[in-house]
Amino acid sequence: MSEKTNMKEEKKLKKSVNGRFSYIGIVILLAFFGVVTNFKSLTAGNLLLILQQSYVLLICATGVFFVMSMGSLDFSQGAIIGVASIAVILAGQEHIALGMIAGVAVGAAIGLINGILHARFKIGSFIVTICTMLAFRGLCAFLTTDSPYSAPIYMYMMDADKFAIPIVVIVLLGGFVVSRYTKLGQYVRMIGAGETAARFSGIKIEKIKIISFVAAGVLAGLAATINVIRVGSITASAGNLAETNVMIALVLGGLPVSGGAKTKFSSVILGVFMLSILNNGLVLLQIEPNLQQLIRGLIFLVIVAITTDRKSLAVIK
């Protein structure tokens, strides 16, 4: 009997940790970095900076949310941003819309490759997306061998915030609605919770998987445009580590690594802001970039270790 109540309490704790950790986490992080930076981090200017640093992550995390809900992973996000950014510059010489279309098309194509290799050829998403990451990261480096790509002048002149905020808001709203009020949103969770049973319930697993990976690619391609406008010039390292940042953010936001029925879209927003506050704080504290990386890695590990529900965790697909 006592074992049972223990288990219940443990579950409750886990639930509250998973559920509220992110809200409390944001407050703690803000307060912590506020105090240690002598409130430099809480100035309006810095808060705006945190927001600006979150645009790309918010858009990418929306797509990856669906992938991770299925219990899959997408390591190719950063590489997509890199290649799509080049496409944005090449196609967007005259008008931003053409650049956006090109970026999205590149993202969709890479997402489709991921989805087909994973769903139809039954290769684990982990392996597939690491391979596409390497391949397209390589392409990005190859294309920028001689010189970096520079954004057309008019893009430099654009107000990045005015351009990005509406896009981010639309993407987040769309992501929330799809995740909660559509079959796709429900099905990705059911696939994460039990793929075989989902298949026996008539859910078209292949289709849903491919759609999710394409969506993740499309959104990374969309984020590339904002990336170009913010950064201006694209080098071999464009979008570097975006994939890990997105995954860290989602896990910080309370998304179980194994996906499943209990994923919440709020993880996207909470997680991204937590990560951005953390990154920003580490910079303000003038911690060496390599050391920052170490700290992020450790935090990620700790969060995963605390929040993973080992009983329901199957193998990551």
Place this chain on the structure above:
Amino acid sequence: MGNQVLLEIDNISKAFGITKACKNITFTINKGEIHGLIGENGSGKSTLTSMIYGLQSPDEGRFVFLGKEYKAHNQLEANVAGISAIVQEAGTLSGLTVAQNMFLGKEKEFISNGFLNNKKMNVAADSLLKEYGFETIKGADIVDKYNFETRKFMEIVKATYFKPELVIVDETTTALSQDGREILYEQMDKIRNSGRTVIFISHDLDEVMSKTDRVSVLRDGEYITTVNTKEITADNLKELMVGRKVDNRYYRTDYGTPVSEQVVYSMNHVTTKGLLKDVSLELHKGEILGIGGLSDCGIHEIGRVLFGAERNYEGAVKFSDGKRINSITEAIAEGIAYTSKDRDNESVVLNASIKNNICMMAYDSLKKGIFISPSKCNSFANKFAKKLSVKMQGIEQDVAGLSGGNKQKVVLARWLAINPEILIFDSPTRGIDIKVKADIYNVMDELRKEGKSIIMISEEIMELIGMCDRILILKNGAVNGEFVRNESLQEQDLIKKMI
């Protein structure tokens, strides 16, 4: 037959979630006997023996083995203590050789100079196999080369060669032919005659009557009694298992109900690789068509083919209008429902709520405009969970915590919610207690009366006889007999066609 105590089972309890599989079970096993252990599905036999064998540990209580408190955390520890088991399902690891399987976990004995000496292991295996009279099995061969029955022989050797004091034989005979059974019986007798002990679990009461010295009966996780086999009849045993005079009260009671001539779904000369051989069947409107046979004879494959889950077959599966299905999705769209034998993996999503599970296939009807309405989902899930009287804390509860019977009710709720015309029930009452069983039979009977067509695949002969308008019996993948519902139908008639 000595009366020295070998194993005391002392107040053992074990629960899975809210399901109590064993409740304060206490009895003793003597040295030098073949001790039968019987009970209906879900009575706790396998749970009890798996605890003795170290696969699970009891929540409460203890075992005393050879006068000492005994606790095994895995099969190897059990082996070392002197307990081994031959199980119902395949107990060999595919891809390994016979010898590797036989000495799994005991490789230490064959290490020379720091390396595993496979040759030595093969020689040892061969000589053991010879001792048992299985010269045709070779230690160096990969086990997959041999069929199910031959592998069982190998398991018999594996479980007994080191002369354990206690051997558990868990429903092994269902998988064996008559010859195979004789071989197993012979080994059991040998063990007893050398003063050691066998716990023998079987559903076949005749077998239990003829082979055992004493029999213990479990019912709904409780210990009922232990009797001397000589002093009891098979009917008495049945009564003890069920807890009252055996009647067919929970089955349907009508006989001679005419079945419609109209065929709704049919299978024509279907052959699948290695399982089904030229199987044809016709499902009539409003009938319950039973399909029975041994576990591995292909009965479950029929359900998978009919549901579109197995598409790799020759022959045709079609509706009365000639239409065929190519996927599970299409099957469901055409009004076919299917409950799998593998309930936890294929029927329910364990780590999702009852609500998610019930609504999963009905989202199209739960929309407001183009979006799914959460409030419609709630009332929908509540309505069907109540209709099937699912025992739950609420629809947000995870299915994982429900008992087998309640999981099955969730499965039924989900299917009834989308109103299918053809229902394929594979092992619908597997591991489910009598009360819920009765509920499920009731649901089936209601559906039949509504004119739905039902296929019931089952390894339990009694429920086939009790529920079906017609029964097809499969043997080695081919239809080997057909029976029409009537009061005088006996278990033995069906069994004869199965083996």
